[in-house]
Amino acid sequence: MVSVASWNINSVRLRMPSVARFLEEQAPDVLCLQEIKCQEHQFPYDAFRALGYEHFAVHGQKGYHGVATVAKVPLREFSRHDWQANGEARHVGVELTDPAHQGMIIENVYVPAGGDEPDREINAKFGQKLDFLERMTRWADAVDRPTLILGDFNIAPLESDVWNHKQLLKVVSHTPLEVETLKRFMDAHGWTDLGRKHIPDPERYFSWWSYRSRDWRVNDRGRRLDHMWASPELAAKSIAHHVHEDCRSWEKPSDHVPLVTEFAL
Amino acid sequence: MVSVASWNINSVRLRMPSVARFLEEQAPDVLCLQEIKCQEHQFPYDAFRALGYEHFAVHGQKGYHGVATVAKVPLREFSRHDWQANGEARHVGVELTDPAHQGMIIENVYVPAGGDEPDREINAKFGQKLDFLERMTRWADAVDRPTLILGDFNIAPLESDVWNHKQLLKVVSHTPLEVETLKRFMDAHGWTDLGRKHIPDPERYFSWWSYRSRDWRVNDRGRRLDHMWASPELAAKSIAHHVHEDCRSWEKPSDHVPLVTEFAL
């Protein structure tokens, strides 16, 4: 058995009290964080150690982005891609080294948000997002180990992944072009979308609610931007999946909530 | 009986919990704040009303400076000087209107800090500070009502007003030029320094400790920058004076602590 969590934390230093509460309450074996917004030397290692999480792979950066994978179980850093070679810290991969975990690979990814305008020509950030996915797709083609890829993909692919499909068709994160690009990434390896394996379409499933609405619960204008995808041999072993929506109501919340998947290894 | 407090609060909005605690514990009739760092429409009137302080004279400004006088007892705004006509909100005067208070005037002042270099020629801010005091001196010459002038004067005039006299002789706030200029202001009206009436020189008396020292208590590098001065007829009626040093140890403290004087009217 191994449980893996993913959470876009929007500053790990500011949010460490929430992270501690989550780890105390849910105790996943592995926690993958995105948008840690700090450099490696600023990462709160000691706070994690005090909670029993003593294994780390941190890919940090000053001010923006940054990902980290922390665990109660042994791991080794397996890869650290900079697919666009632009110095942005958007990926870290680990291998769980305990034999019980059968060499499971966990790829922690933070896909670029893509700016406001869904047009490659007039918005370079949108182009960067698509390019990032394309480079990840070429990489995924060669994945040959039991792999879980997860993180903030910044795309809500299904109609049921957003609070209003029609209204969001021209909003970055839900445009047909992004959805198709993400689909090609999925097909490149035959990933299984674990979220939708366990909470099937068209059931409501969101992982992010904007800070800009006064009360996120009132109109429930959420999107499913965070994902956990498994390679075929691993997908069959996922036995449970949880979306911790309550975290969105905690003090000083992240705009994302954590996802957790359990595997029977 | 009337008790009057003065406190450089360094952002009244951020510090409102401390202000509330102070008012609950000490309950002065009048509280004069400096460095409120907000505009009038941003002032937390309701929080004060909830504490029983329903009378206000607020002279605010965006981002910097700003003074406010709040009271449990009736007052009217008496004056609002901009002595240097530069738009900086550094003064508000009130008259206590209850007959029991005998028309007492309270002039709430925030003197410019004066920058780093104690030289009019190379540091305009130092010149501005001296000029401010000179203009206040000309004004004080004509004061003809029982007046309490108080606030952050940004000068520690006596040797015992600083943690190390010799070391601070060339540090803005304790230079001979500032001390002489402040002395001329004192003589222009014959003000009584109530702080030193009640806690006589050379007794230790500080009201400010820099944020920059790790633990303000360890080396106790304080200065007496805040003052309460009374015109002759009023000075005779001051019966007690307190420096609330403990506030410097509260959560998220101001770098100044409040002073309180009680008058037998």
Add this chain to the structure above:
DNA sequence: GCGATACCTG
């Protein structure tokens, strides 16, 4: 060190 501001990003 710790307020404020403005700007950038999500």
Add this chain to the structure above:
DNA sequence: CAGGTATCGC
């Protein structure tokens, strides 16, 4: 709306 950055002022 809420993070980060930077600079300014005390």
